[in-house]
Amino acid sequence: MNGMLRYRYSEEFAPPAPFVHATLLNPANQLATEAIPAQPDCGADRTVIPQPFVDRLQLAPVRQIPVAGLGGRVRTIETYYVRLQIRGLDPSSLKRWRPTMSLSF
Numbered sequence: 001m002n003g004m005l006r007y008r009y010s011e012e013f014a015p016p017a018p019f020v021h022a023t024l025l026n027p028a029n030q031l032a033t034e035a036i037p038a039q040p041d042c043g044a045d046r047t048v049i050p051q052p053f054v055d056r057l058q059l060a061p062v063r064q065i066p067v068a069g070l071g072g073r074v075r076t077i078e079t080y081y082v083r084l085q086i087r088g089l090d091p092s093s094l095k096r097w098r099p100t101m102s103l104s105f
Contacts, residue, residue, distance in 0.1 A: 010037065021087040024049065026057040028081075033057065035087055047084065054080060 009016035022038040025031070033053060046067065061078040068074045 023085045023087070024053055024057060025083040025085065026059055026081075027083050028060065029058060031057045038086075049080075049082065057082065 007018060007020050010019045017039060019037045019039050021035040023035050024033045033056065059080040059082060062081055063079055064076050065079055066074050067077055
């Protein structure tokens, strides 16, 4: 193997979409999720996780930032520290991905 991981596209979406299996961990209390499907998005500049994961991991807000989506409406959202592990990758390799890829759950 050349060090590249391969995942199948999820057939649950039309058209099929790429998904990876990721685990989220709160570094402050070590609470973690099971491996959950996450969709890579190389065009996003934020990683977004649903509120139920924030609650389950008991993540503490770090700060608030303004964000805008495709419609241009600006909202203020809270940010959190969370460790992300993609199944099959060494966590240190994720540091190289930070500027170029985001995940949505």
